[in-house]
Amino acid sequence: MVDSLIHPHEAKPEIWVYLEHEGGNLQTVSLEILGKGRQLADEMGWPLCGLLLGEHVVHLAAQVFEHGADRAWVVEHPLLGSFTIDAYAAATFQTVMKGKPSVLLFGATPDGRDLAARLAVRLRTGLNADCTDLRIKRESGVLVSEVSGFGGGVLALIEMPDHRPQMATVRPGVFPVPGSMPGSQGETISVRVDLSPQMIKTRIIERHTSSTIDLTRVPVLVAGGRGVGPDFTDLEQLAHLLGGDVGATRPPVDAGYIERERQVGQTGVGCSPELAICCGISGAFHFVVGIEKAETVIAINSDPEAPIFDYADYCVVGDIHKVLPDLVQALQAARELTHD
Amino acid sequence: MTEPRIVVCVKVVPKPEEVRVDPQTRLLERANARAEINPPDMNALEMALTLKDRLSGTVEILSMGPPYFEPVLRVGLGMGADHIHLLSDRAFGGADTLATTYTLAHGIERLRSVDIVLCGEESSDGATGQVPQGLAEWLNWPQLTLVTELEIDMERHVARGQRSIKGGYEILEVPLPCVVSVKTASNEPRFMDFRLKAQAASPGRMKVWDAAALKTDVNHTGLAGSPTRVSGLASAASRERKRERLTGTSEEIIKALIEVIRNSVM
Amino acid sequence: MSDDAVLLNDELWERLLELTGGDVALCYQCGECTAACPWGMVREKGLPVRLVLRQAQLGIENTGAELWLCTTCGLCQATCPRGVDIPAVFRALRQLAWEQNRVEKGLPSMLWSLYWNSNPWSQPPSTRSAWAGNLNLETFDPARHEVLLYVGCTSSYNRRAQKIARALVTLLQKAGVSFGYLGDDEPCCGESALSIGNQPYFEEIAAHTSQVFIEKGITRLMTISPHCYDVFKNHYQEVPPGWQPLHYTQYLAELVDQDRLVFPHPLDFQVTYQDPCYLGRLNEEYEAPRRILKALPGIELVEMTDNRQAGLCCGGGGGRMWLETPASERFAELRVAQALNTGADHLVTACPFCLSCLEDSASALSRALPVLDIAELAVQAIGERS
Numbered sequence A: 001m002v003d004s005l006i007h008p009h010e011a012k013p014e015i016w017v018y019l020e021h022e023g024g025n026l027q028t029v030s031l032e033i034l035g036k037g038r039q040l041a042d043e044m045g046w047p048l049c050g051l052l053l054g055e056h057v058v059h060l061a062a063q064v065f066e067h068g069a070d071r072a073w074v075v076e077h078p079l080l081g082s083f084t085i086d087a088y089a090a091a092t093f094q095t096v097m098k099g100k101p102s103v104l105l106f107g108a109t110p111d112g113r114d115l116a117a118r119l120a121v122r123l124r125t126g127l128n129a130d131c132t133d134l135r136i137k138r139e140s141g142v143l144v145s146e147v148s149g150f151g152g153g154v155l156a157l158i159e160m161p162d163h164r165p166q167m168a169t170v171r172p173g174v175f176p177v178p179g180s181m182p183g184s185q186g187e188t189i190s191v192r193v194d195l196s197p198q199m200i201k202t203r204i205i206e207r208h209t210s211s212t213i214d215l216t217r218v219p220v221l222v223a224g225g226r227g228v229g230p231d232f233t234d235l236e237q238l239a240h241l242l243g244g245d246v247g248a249t250r251p252p253v254d255a256g257y258i259e260r261e262r263q264v265g266q267t268g269v270g271c272s273p274e275l276a277i278c279c280g281i282s283g284a285f286h287f288v289v290g291i292e293k294a295e296t297v298i299a300i301n302s303d304p305e306a307p308i309f310d311y312a313d314y315c316v317v318g319d320i321h322k323v324l325p326d327l328v329q330a331l332q333a334a335r336e337l338t339h340d
Numbered sequence B: 001m002t003e004p005r006i007v008v009c010v011k012v013v014p015k016p017e018e019v020r021v022d023p024q025t026r027l028l029e030r031a032n033a034r035a036e037i038n039p040p041d042m043n044a045l046e047m048a049l050t051l052k053d054r055l056s057g058t059v060e061i062l063s064m065g066p067p068y069f070e071p072v073l074r075v076g077l078g079m080g081a082d083h084i085h086l087l088s089d090r091a092f093g094g095a096d097t098l099a100t101t102y103t104l105a106h107g108i109e110r111l112r113s114v115d116i117v118l119c120g121e122e123s124s125d126g127a128t129g130q131v132p133q134g135l136a137e138w139l140n141w142p143q144l145t146l147v148t149e150l151e152i153d154m155e156r157h158v159a160r161g162q163r164s165i166k167g168g169y170e171i172l173e174v175p176l177p178c179v180v181s182v183k184t185a186s187n188e189p190r191f192m193d194f195r196l197k198a199q200a201a202s203p204g205r206m207k208v209w210d211a212a213a214l215k216t217d218v219n220h221t222g223l224a225g226s227p228t229r230v231s232g233l234a235s236a237a238s239r240e241r242k243r244e245r246l247t248g249t250s251e252e253i254i255k256a257l258i259e260v261i262r263n264s265v266m
Numbered sequence C: 001m002s003d004d005a006v007l008l009n010d011e012l013w014e015r016l017l018e019l020t021g022g023d024v025a026l027c028y029q030c031g032e033c034t035a036a037c038p039w040g041m042v043r044e045k046g047l048p049v050r051l052v053l054r055q056a057q058l059g060i061e062n063t064g065a066e067l068w069l070c071t072t073c074g075l076c077q078a079t080c081p082r083g084v085d086i087p088a089v090f091r092a093l094r095q096l097a098w099e100q101n102r103v104e105k106g107l108p109s110m111l112w113s114l115y116w117n118s119n120p121w122s123q124p125p126s127t128r129s130a131w132a133g134n135l136n137l138e139t140f141d142p143a144r145h146e147v148l149l150y151v152g153c154t155s156s157y158n159r160r161a162q163k164i165a166r167a168l169v170t171l172l173q174k175a176g177v178s179f180g181y182l183g184d185d186e187p188c189c190g191e192s193a194l195s196i197g198n199q200p201y202f203e204e205i206a207a208h209t210s211q212v213f214i215e216k217g218i219t220r221l222m223t224i225s226p227h228c229y230d231v232f233k234n235h236y237q238e239v240p241p242g243w244q245p246l247h248y249t250q251y252l253a254e255l256v257d258q259d260r261l262v263f264p265h266p267l268d269f270q271v272t273y274q275d276p277c278y279l280g281r282l283n284e285e286y287e288a289p290r291r292i293l294k295a296l297p298g299i300e301l302v303e304m305t306d307n308r309q310a311g312l313c314c315g316g317g318g319g320r321m322w323l324e325t326p327a328s329e330r331f332a333e334l335r336v337a338q339a340l341n342t343g344a345d346h347l348v349t350a351c352p353f354c355l356s357c358l359e360d361s362a363s364a365l366s367r368a369l370p371v372l373d374i375a376e377l378a379v380q381a382i383g384e385r386s
């Protein structure tokens, strides 16, 4: 057996959460994991720590405490100004070797996965990927992660009894964002790390936040068919509320109501969203091949016999021009409620 | 100018929908499932072959797995790859990503003078998506992940790739040698060329490396080298669509819809 | 000469001649083909068939998108005074394009689906027979069954086309035919690979599929799609002794002639009939479907202006089912307009591709013209719902 650099008996009974932030705010996925981390920490009687890396990030510690952490490990360095795997892996490694946590959690985002995967090898420990649930065994302190495989068809429970830290990446969206507790205090631990420009192999040439249409990866697809008519505004609103994007069948594209890049199906794009909402779509084979990989499908159609209902998990027989505005309104109301 | 030597990591996977967990034994039943090349690895192969079209050089397939991978891997030769290296030994069985990346890294080291390693984004079975980065770490090479486009400049010995990030992309440059993971569906894999396919069966096109040939440490490979243990398995809820009608007053229907939306994305 | 043309070397030129079976040499450049081709009706530039032939004669390869427009409908060939097998020329040119990895987007994925899934629709092979659900179909056994029902990929997976399969099963059961099918083990016929010009892959599929037929003792089979029928009849090299592939309309027409299939339930429709190219022009079967229609009580058949040899293609052949066609260039819209002109209240056909394309265009024209397969209509005349 290979030993991890940190031995189980020297690991501290602590849960650490690697925190991603952007524009002065912690990312949603990091808040979700803080929420879950708090619950696990309470069950075990362990402290919960946030790990913050960046150039000027110490002011984010307040947000970390408000979302349930007892401590914030803060690593500031000019070379951490933007994410490069080289600098971030080195800084995280050094900090983890100082703090020796028993459990170390990341969001399963592009950066979070890259960092965790590289770090796990450097620490010679295991990494449970894209977890959908977590618990810790009370007696042994062993983390049990639920992961899925085979296109979501198989669930597995994974643990690593003899290696520390017990690392996992957590799928965004599976745990709720905890309510914030303004004014909560905690301990800030500033860490000095040793980084030099020579360590950084990655050159960032440019960064684009693009507005190009790419339906292949949207988490929520709101697709409209001929039944929608010329006006896709309701669909756009709904998509916006749910953090998704709008797609269409071929007829609205043909009619010029919406861009060709938004055509879903055999001769359009194939999508694999968490949720597809099909509005005013009959369910022709050439269309449904484009939403087959969707996790959940909702269909709204005025014709109770529409074939799309055979391809949907939840079926609503109704007029799209009535159902959609009601739905948008209700979602907005619900959102305002949680924000108050 | 020298020509690039490209390695593509290819995994052979069972068709996901044909794999089941036996409810009694709680073991994976995959023996009767059809095998295919991990679909994202087809994108990696295509990206490698496009580079070869432009720059010449060679494309070699590297795979860790049992001997039955062989005929499936030969499909890659039909697409235009030059050679297959299959890392196969009983000692490699049961590997998690730490042991898998250790073994693959040894394969790359034994090949020597590789310029770039291309991987798929993730496999369709384990789907951890952490092999490419782990491999880069063992090799102590830089990495470019989730790239949709890739160029290599052999003169400057660098690779430049377009990496997908939230809401956009970034263009990164790293020195060669490096490890790249190719974003799924970022290209359309070419179909086999039947003139190439006709030569694909030749025994000389594949080399099998066992633990002795790779000089791997038994403590680092397979189950022994894996920190993680599977402590439970279950079939997920059926993939059949539920076809559930939401009925009631329009308020009730909206409420039910919001519930469904919450459960699936919020 | 178009910008897309490149000069071929002698070796390639010889290959082109070899692949087209010397057919290109017959052409004397009269241009009848270009005039006959339906692309001329929907595209300003039409499809310059004559020019493609000329370039082929000169050893200049046409590498543009035009190569992939041809639906292999055979309309041009029917008018060619020199009898050039023009669809075969297009297939040969496409084969060269495959060899140079210069093909339309989407087509490699279709072939990969054939390779990994044994169907061109990216559907799981393990659910091929799911359409038959609780129909209790029997697996083919030569000792007990007179004929094999070869369902084909489209009718196996496309929900709309599955209705044809189910209707046909009802008809066969009603007529007391003892038939079997192959369930999930049904192999693909390979027509989609052939029609997009991947001849070597088609031959590989055909060799495998005919081996399956030989092993299972199959000699007589009926297909639902005219495309499967065409390759079984005309493009399979090695076939079982006594090989007799039929289109299902031929089989049903036989049953009607023998009074094994009777239609007691009168209908009251005026229908017009779309000749599928692969049944009609390519295999000269115009009458079997019409014989069935005639046998349906209360059905009046009104012909469209272009019928039989002159029948207009739906636009779905030659791989076009996997390629996008701009809204203004779809043959099926012209065809639906023709059908509406007859005053018929139903448009019937006998091909799952025609059904998809015509139904799509009928709804695009926002006209209530139900499109049905003959099997679906016939099943209503035995008093069952399709």
Ligand SMILES: Cc1cc2nc3c(=O)[nH]c(=O)nc-3n(C[C@H](O)[C@H](O)[C@H](O)COP(=O)(O)OP(=O)(O)OC[C@H]3O[C@@H](n4cnc5c(N)ncnc54)[C@H](O)[C@@H]3O)c2cc1C
Pocket (backbone or CB within 6 Å): A224, A225, A226, A227, A228, A248, A249, A250, A251, A252, A263, A264, A265, A266, A267, A268, A269, A279, A280, A281, A282, A283, A284, A285, A286, A287, A300, A301, A302, A303, A306, A318, A319, A320, A321, C320, C321, C322, C323, C324, C356, C357, C359, C360, C363
């Ligand atoms: C070669 C080929 C390729 C194709 N490729 C594609 C492709 O990639 N993508 C694609 O989408 N299609 C494609 N098609 C077209 C496809 O066959 C269908 O025609 C198309 O998908 C139908 O779109 P639809 O469902 O929006 O329209 P319709 O079939 O007309 O359905 C509209 C639906 O809206 C419902 N409706 C109407 N009014 C309302 C209302 N007020 N409230 C609620 N419901 C209402 C109706 O009941 C009906 O079910 C292709 C076709 C061919 C032949």
Ligand SMILES: Cc1cc2nc3c(=O)[nH]c(=O)nc-3n(C[C@H](O)[C@H](O)[C@H](O)COP(=O)(O)OP(=O)(O)OC[C@H]3O[C@@H](n4cnc5c(N)ncnc54)[C@H](O)[C@@H]3O)c2cc1C
Pocket (backbone or CB within 6 Å): A126, A127, A128, A129, A147, A148, A149, A150, A154, A155, A156, A158, B008, B009, B010, B011, B038, B040, B041, B044, B062, B063, B064, B065, B095, B096, B097, B098, B100, B104, B118, B119, B120, B121, B122, B123, B124, B125, B126, B127, B128, B129, B130, B131, B132, B228
């Ligand atoms: C349901 C399930 C869950 C699992 N969860 C975990 C987990 O949480 N943590 C863990 O450490 N292990 C896990 N495993 C084990 C893991 O699948 C194996 O370690 C596997 O050998 C490599 O990981 P992967 O398939 O996830 O590869 P990924 O990291 O998803 O694959 C990315 C790319 O790496 C390359 N690659 C991967 N494997 C090979 C190979 N054998 N040969 C050549 N190239 C390859 C390919 O290019 C591939 O596209 C799990 C397995 C299953 C079945």
Ligand code: SF4
Pocket (backbone or CB within 6 Å): C036, C037, C038, C039, C047, C049, C069, C070, C071, C072, C073, C074, C075, C076, C077, C086, C087
């Ligand atoms: S076969 Fe049909 S589509 Fe092709 S060139 Fe001839 S007429 Fe045109």
Ligand code: SF4
Pocket (backbone or CB within 6 Å): C026, C027, C028, C029, C030, C031, C032, C033, C034, C049, C050, C053, C076, C079, C080, C081, C082, C083, C084, C086
């Ligand atoms: S109709 Fe026949 S002879 Fe005339 S140009 Fe066309 S292919 Fe040549």
